[in-house]
Amino acid sequence: MPAGQKIRIAIADDHAVLCEALAALLGSEDDFEVVGSAADGYQALELVQRLDPDVLLLDLFMPNRDGFEVLRQIDRTGFRVASLILTGSQSQADFVQVVRLGAHGLVLKSDSSEKLFTAIRTVARGELAFGDEVAQGIITAMVSEAHVEPATNLERLSERERQIAGLVARGLKNKDIGHELGISENTVKRHLQSIFSKTGTKDRLELAVLALSDLRRAA
Secondary structure, X not given: OOOOOOEEEEEEOOXXXXXXXXXXXXXXXXXXXXXXXXXXXXXXXXXXXXXXXXXXXXXXXXXXXOHXXXXXXXXXXOOOOEEEEEEOOOOHHHHHHHHHOOOOEEEEOOOOHHHHHHHHHHHHOOOOEEOHHHHHHHHHHHHHHOOOOHHHHHOOOOHHHHHHHHHHHOOOOHHHHHHHHOOOHHHHHHHHHHHHHHHOOOOHHHHHHHHHHHHHHHO
């Protein structure tokens, strides 16, 4: 986001009291602006199309198209909105599905307001916002059901790229990877773009699944 520009947020949740409380909470942050709310999936899609928010804060279980269907429609229509799931679900299957449907992040309703604020700012920058515990659970679940031939993709990587892929699988951020390998964070980012292109993965989670699958095959 450009400096000084507020992050425009739409909220989609069928619990009216929660929606109002969230709007008040987010409105207390200087860099947030809540531009609208929706009580079901149909309204959520209409809101995204009409208001073009930066972030859609999305509940999974709503009437008239649930959160999963909203994610599918966002992907199909190409809306440029960062979808952040806010859910009370503890289901790894749900978490895996939202990753596959293109969600940019996930926050549990039991998490602190600070975690929510951080996640909103993270996805607004175009990055993923899955907490470490949630991310590792997603990776483990995806690896266990993966039907891929990782060597076919990973063998195309250079030695440095393989090192970076392995560190991503360990959950390290770009800054930490750079420190580990003695290279700059920008160099890590350039390597990651090359890795994504060569492996056909679209984000860090998919890359981590691929790298961990490769390690299992080699064990």
